[in-house]
Amino acid sequence: MTDVEAQQAHWAATFAAHPEMYGGQPSAPGAYAVELFVREGCRTVLELGAGQGRDTLAFLRAGLRVTALDYAAEALAGIEQSAGADAERLATVAADVRRPLPLPDASVDAVYSHMLLNMALTTPELEALAAEIRRVLRPGGLHVYTVRHTGDAHCGAGTALGDGMFENGGFVVHFFDRALVDRLATGCTLLDLTPFEEGDLPRRLWRVTLRREGP
Ligand SMILES: C[S@@+](CC[C@H](N)C(=O)[O-])C[C@H]1O[C@@H](n2cnc3c(N)ncnc32)[C@H](O)[C@@H]1O
Secondary structure, X not given: OOHHHHHHHHXXXXXHHOOOOOOOXXXXXXXXXXXXXXXXXXXXXXXXXXXXXXXXXXHHHOOOEEEEEEOOXXXXXXXXXXXXXXXXXXXXXXXXXXXXXXXXXXXXEEEEEEXXXXXXXXXXXXXXXXXXXXXXXXXXXXXEEEEEEOOOOOOOOXXXXXXXXXXXXXXXXXXXXXXXXXXXXXXXXXXXXXXXXXXXXXEEEEEEEEEEOOO
16 A cells, blocks of 8 residues: 555545544634635635535535545545535545646636645645646636644654654644745735634644636
8 A cells, every 4th residue: 555545545544433523513714715705706616625524515505616626535425415405516526636636727716625735745746736726726716725834733743754744643744834835826826824723732724815816
């Protein structure tokens, strides 16, 4: 099993053991993104690393059309079940974000991810993913993402894997520094960077809001 397959299997097993791992309510950045996307007139959202869908369901409830992508296929099936009548505005895609995103150029109004970019993704993989996100976003479209950063209590703990990554409890996390945020903003305007905390640890994160420059 490769390191990537091991991470994928670890997520699948963790979700199976914890049907509401992050709770059923939208996250704070999810609630922020719903408000922002609706205010900006967005209709279509691509959510990367949707997991069990706490934020996917909030986007759907707000009337948005959502493509939810994750490599944990069973978690995606659970979102479809929970969506009820809103499922007609939901498409799920089981895919690895290391591969090109399976969407046409300039086809979505907004891209969102909560704690996906800080997964086991190397800096070159993140740069390729950022380029893919710019490709699928329409000019002027919004990109909101969150990442754990170098001020997080787990940064430096566990096994150092290089390139800012540490393995702790079976999960690999890439802790972002500010230079990485700026590097991934190429071709976009950085509208906002807000620190926040989540959970009991607590996880220390940044919420980043970008606008794709056009055309
Ligand atoms: C920390 S969880 C966050 C889940 C969800 N965004 C939330 O906040 O509730 C990270 C998610 O990213 C997914 N993931 C990690 N690496 C991935 C990859 N290379 N491709 C696709 N999904 C990935 C995992 O399966 C998991 O659902």
